[in-house]
Amino acid sequence: MATSGRDSHAAPHASPPHASPHASPQGPPTAPLRTAIAGAGMIGRVHLDAVRRTGAPVVGISASTPARAKEAAAALGVDRAFDSSEELVTSDEVDVVHLCTPNDVHARLAELALRAGKHVVCEKPLTTSPATADALAELAASSGRVAAVPFVYRYHPMAAEARARVRDGRAGEVRLVHGHYLQDWLSEPGDTNWRVDAVAGGPSRAFADIGSHWCDLVEWVTGHRISELTAVTQTVPRDGGRPATEDAVQLLFRTDLGATGSVTVSQISPGRKNRLWFEVDGARTALAFDQENPESLFVGSRGENATVLRDPALLSPEAARLSVVPGGHPMGYLDCFAAFVRDVHAAIRGDGAGGAFPTFDDAARMVRLTEAVLRSAADRSWKEVS
Numbered sequence: 001m002a003t004s005g006r007d008s009h010a011a012p013h014a015s016p017p018h019a020s021p022h023a024s025p026q027g028p029p030t031a032p033l034r035t036a037i038a039g040a041g042m043i044g045r046v047h048l049d050a051v052r053r054t055g056a057p058v059v060g061i062s063a064s065t066p067a068r069a070k071e072a073a074a075a076l077g078v079d080r081a082f083d084s085s086e087e088l089v090t091s092d093e094v095d096v097v098h099l100c101t102p103n104d105v106h107a108r109l110a111e112l113a114l115r116a117g118k119h120v121v122c123e124k125p126l127t128t129s130p131a132t133a134d135a136l137a138e139l140a141a142s143s144g145r146v147a148a149v150p151f152v153y154r155y156h157p158m159a160a161e162a163r164a165r166v167r168d169g170r171a172g173e174v175r176l177v178h179g180h181y182l183q184d185w186l187s188e189p190g191d192t193n194w195r196v197d198a199v200a201g202g203p204s205r206a207f208a209d210i211g212s213h214w215c216d217l218v219e220w221v222t223g224h225r226i227s228e229l230t231a232v233t234q235t236v237p238r239d240g241g242r243p244a245t246e247d248a249v250q251l252l253f254r255t256d257l258g259a260t261g262s263v264t265v266s267q268i269s270p271g272r273k274n275r276l277w278f279e280v281d282g283a284r285t286a287l288a289f290d291q292e293n294p295e296s297l298f299v300g301s302r303g304e305n306a307t308v309l310r311d312p313a314l315l316s317p318e319a320a321r322l323s324v325v326p327g328g329h330p331m332g333y334l335d336c337f338a339a340f341v342r343d344v345h346a347a348i349r350g351d352g353a354g355g356a357f358p359t360f361d362d363a364a365r366m367v368r369l370t371e372a373v374l375r376s377a378a379d380r381s382w383k384e385v386s
Contacts, residue, residue: 032055032056032057033056033057033095033096033119033345033348033349034056034057034059034093034094034095034096035051035056035057035058035059035094035095035096035097035098036058036059036060036061036062036080036082036088036089036091036093036094036096036097036098037051037058037060037061037062037078037097037098037100038061038062038085038088038089038097038098038099038100038101038109039062039063039085039098039099039100039101039123040061040062040063040068040069040072040076040100041100043100043123044061044072044098044100045076046334046337047098047100047121047150047337047341048061048076048078048098049334049337049338050334050337050338050340050341051098051341053338053341054338054341054342054345056096056345058076058078059078059079059080059093059094060073060078060079060080060081060082060088060091060093060094061073061076061078061080061081061082061088062081062082062083062084062085062087062088063081066081066083066084069081069082069083080093085099085101085105085109086109086112089109089112089113089116089118090112090113090116090118094118095118095119095348096118096119096120096121096344096345096348097109097113097118097119097120097121098121098122099113099120099121099122099123100123101123102194102195102200102201103123103125103127103128103195103200103201103202103208104128104199104200104201104202106122106123106125106126106127107126107127107129107132107133107136109122110122110126110136110147110360111136111139114136114139114140114143114145114147115139115143117143117145118145119145119146119147119344119348120140120145120146120147120148121148121149121150121341121344122147122148122149122360122363123149123150124149124150124151124208124209124212124213124363124366125202125204125208125209125212125363125366125367125370126149126360126363126364126366126367127367128202128203128204128208128367129367130364130367130368130371133360133363133364133367133368134364134368136360136364137359137360137361137363137364140359140360141360141361146344146347146348147359147360148340148344148347148357148358148359148360149358149359149360149362149363150337150340150358151212151213151216151217151220151358151362151363151366152333152336152337152339152340153213153216153217153276153291153336154216154217154220154336154340154358155322155335155336155337155339155340156289156291156294156322156331156336157294157310157312157315157319157320157322157323157331158289158294158295158296158297158308158310158319159217159221159289159294160316160318160319160321160322161297161308161310161315161316161318161319162221162280162287162289162297163220163221163222163318164315164316164317164318164319165285165287165299165316166221166222166223166280166282166287167223168316170284170285171280171282171283171284171285171286171287172282172283172284172285173282173283174222174224174255174257174259174280174281174282175259175260175281175282175283176259176260176261176279176280176281177218177222177224177255177259177260177261177278177279177280177281178261178262178263178278178279178281179214179218179263179276179277179278179279180214180263180264180265180266180275180276180277181210181211181213181214181263181264181265181266181275181276181277182264182265182266182269182272182275183210183266183267183269183272183273183274183275184267184268184269184270184271184272184273185267185273186247186267186268187267187268187269187270189236189237189238189239190238190239191238192238192242195209195245196238196242196244196245197244197245198243198244198245201245202245203245203374204245204246204370204373204374205244205245205246205247205267206233206245206246206247206248206249206265206266206267207231207233207246207249207265207370207373207374208366208367208370209267210265210267210276211249211251211263211265211370211373212366212369212370213276214263214265214276214278215263215366215369216358216362216365216366217276217278218261218278218280220358221278221280221287222255222259222280223257224255224256224257224259225255225256225257225385226253226254226255226261226369226385227253227254227255227256227384227385228253228254228382228383228384228385229251229252229253229254229369229372229373229376229382229383229385230251230252230253230376230380230381230382230383231249231250231251231252231372231373231374231376231377232249232250232377232380233246233248233249233373233374233377234246234247234248234249235247236268246377247266247267247268248264248265248266248267248268248269249264249265249266249373249377250262250263250264250265251263251264251265251373263278273292274291274292275290275291275292276290276291276292277289277290277291279298284301285299285300285301286298286299286300286301287299287300288300291333294310294331294332295309295310295330295331296308296309296310309327310323310327310331311323311326311327312326312327313327318355321355322339324339340357340358342354343355343356343357344357368385368386369385372384372385
């Protein structure tokens with residue numbers, strides 16, 4: 001299978017690694033799942049918090065340099081600072097690795113970890129190359145290890161409630177899907193980050209970083225898949241004339257089941273911190289969810305509109321499972337991460353206690369979707385999505 005760029009390390013086939021006593025598919029583990037985090041930035045700390053909330057030990061951490069790893073280990077109460085992420089993902093002292101590094105090294109580290117017999121949780125984008133993403137998904141399947149990607153907005157109880165109302169027919173046939181994902185952290189000319197750079201971050205930024213979350217969530221909620229799209233991108237000037245990837249994307253799409261839709265993705269919208277919002281318009285009702293106000297779901301109809309509040313006693317079983325505290329006790333982003341990691345650990349233990357979680361297959365699809373967005377924006381045409 002052809003690969004390209006700095007992601008060209010993964011192969012589609014591999015012999016399954018030796019089984020670990022900490023992760024037997026035949027029964028519960030004989031010891032706690034030893035987890036290590038590659039990457040000590042904001043998202044690495046979110047992963048660390050989620051792992052600790054499951055009760056699993058975090059045995060090590062790595063960062064961009066050995067010195068920074070030592071600083072992070074001391075600050076976060078982690079026993080070991082690995083000198084490199086490569087050392088971390090192949091260590092015999094680790095069962096599960098979380099990859100929270102810049103995007104350009106995800107593929108290489110994920111491949112090393114899988115070949116070393118580790119279970120892998122990798123931040124998105126899985127890679128910056130569709131061919132490599134597909135190869136990694138194949139490698140994960142052949143390895144027998146759990147390989148997951150944290151599209152964690154699926155774990156908001158009220159997003160799960162929207163899914164249940166679509167899937168059981170209460171919303172009626174889905175006709176229209178629309179929304180936006182808006183942030184402002186790169187809205188000023190002097191704002192910068194490693195994600196702005198096309199080498200470290202990949203050829204797409206705004207869409208690969210947050211647009212993929214929106215698309216994964218609405219596909220999960222509706223059961224529809226985006227099959228055809230046309231896109232426009234925008235990049236704003238930055239201080240010093242530094243080259244940058246796209247800051248905003250506007251997308252029109254059709255789905256495989258006959259719905260149409262649109263989404264605006266932006267990291268330059270002042271005042272919008274993390275506003276993932278979607279609406280699904282069915283033949284009977286419309287359902288709207290706002291990630292910044294996650295305790296409710298809008299349910300609209302010709303006769304009467306309603307705001308459904310999170311209350312596990314009143315929700316569908318799927319949503320109630322994720323609603324771990326009573327109504328009136330707000331849940332949020334960190335709770336989603338913790339629920340995701342609980343499901344991943346349940347799958348590793350093979351105890352049947354968890355639910356389905358987003359996998360490398362889901363992540364590879366979002367890489368292919370991102371490529372279609374960039375190709376469409378480049379030649380201003382409609383593109384099919386595989």
